[in-house]
Amino acid sequence: MSNLVSIPKNGSLAKTKANAIKGFPFVSSFFDDMFLEDFPSLFSSNFNAGVSLPKVNIKETEDSFHVEMAVPGMKKSDFQINLDENVLSVSTELEEENEVNETGFTRREFGYSSFRRTFTLPDTVDDNKILAExxxxxxxxxxxxxxxxxxxxxxTIKIS
Structure with missing residues (x-):
């Protein structure tokens, strides 16, 4: 099902011959091996603080594709699902603000988080029948x- 999404493991550029210098390993591979091996969670994730991409499972059956995204603690109204041409996008933005006023002090906390996942759909998808729950x-x-x-x-085809 690689036709739905193609994302390099560590977010680096895909390793192609165009990136290679003759006689040397792929530049991306060289730096990945040298620098990222000891710090995978620090350098191979997104640098946007407060942003976490949900894990996605994609499964193909004879009749359809199934996308499952783990996003606990939300309501269905938190999601925005759009289809533009053959690109399906799932996104959410959450803002939280909490203020506590007590004698002698005020505590104010706020937070913001968001994500957006996009998938290029194959031409075989019937975009008028897409369902989400x-x-x-x-x-x-x-x-x-x-x-x-x-x-x-x-x-079996009969021969006449």
Whole structure:
């Protein structure tokens, strides 16, 4: 199902021959091995503080693709799911503000978090029948395939 999403493991540029210097390892590979090996959680994650990309499972069946995203602690109204051309995007923005006034002091706390995941859909997806539901911390999106894209059962052809 690599046609739905293609993200390098550590967020670096994909390793291609265009990045290579003749006789040397790929530059991306060289720096990954040298510098990131000891600090994977520090340097291979996003640098945006307060942003955490939810884990995603993508599964293909004969009739559809299924995207499951782990996003506990939210409500279904927190999500924005959009389809533009063949790009599906899932995003959310949460702001929280809390103020406590007690004798002699005021404590004010606030927080902000957001994420956005995008997926390029294959042409085989019937974009008029996409369904989404949120249940117990899991956002599930069903991407049905067009009838002509569904796998047809094997059959025998008679010779006349």
């Amino acid at each position: 949120y249940n117990e911390g899991i956002l599930s999106i069903k991407l049905p395939k067009k009838e002509e894209a569904k796998k047809k059962p094997a059959r």
